[in-house]
Amino acid sequence: MRNRAGSTSETHVLLIIVAVGFGFNLISLIGAVFEANSLPQLLLFRAGDTAALMGCVAAGRYVGGKGLQVAAAAFSMLGIVHGISASAAGLSAINVESTASMIVPMVPSFILLMWCTLFPLWLRIAGVALVIPFGAVFVRVVSGLAFDHWTVYVAYGSLAILELLWAALLWRDYRRTAAGGAAG
Secondary structure, eight states, X not given: OOBTTBOHHHHHHHHHHHHHHHHHHHHHGGGGGSOTTOHHHHHHHHHHHHHHXXXXXHHHHHHHHTTOHHHHHHXXXXXXXXXXXXXXXXXXXXXXXXXXXXXXXXXXXXXXXXXXXXXXXXXXXXXXXXXXXXXXXXXXXXXXXXXXXXXXXXXXXXXXXXXXXXXXXXXXXXXXHHXXXXXX
């Protein structure tokens, strides 16, 4: 079966990239157990965001191939969010101002993801609601408060879980489409 995204095998690989990218982002949060601003912590955080960026690009390609162009643009913007976060993790410290500024492209990306009809409405609303913990992080940073706070872990952890749910739903859509094409 072919679709707009490419051959069946390419689509399969694309969704593996989505799952691995978003999955590694969740696993990389284990960096929080390392000493703040230690090299292992910073490398894990950067690698996780880079993997999630890759997952966003692949997810955007998949949903764009399904004709959901607004959602594809949203995943591109969310990839930019992960790029900002990845670049904020230097080799000796996290640039908290850069990290906090990722909320700026995050807001429109989650609003645009409301058009992704492959996700149930509750999950799309959860994405928009995720702006709240990231907004709290932003407020803490601009107020000069400590960055290493539970709100950071809630924000990043929730985003990683949300992205894994997206990956699972994209995989489910792929399987349904493949099964429907085989039956037809």
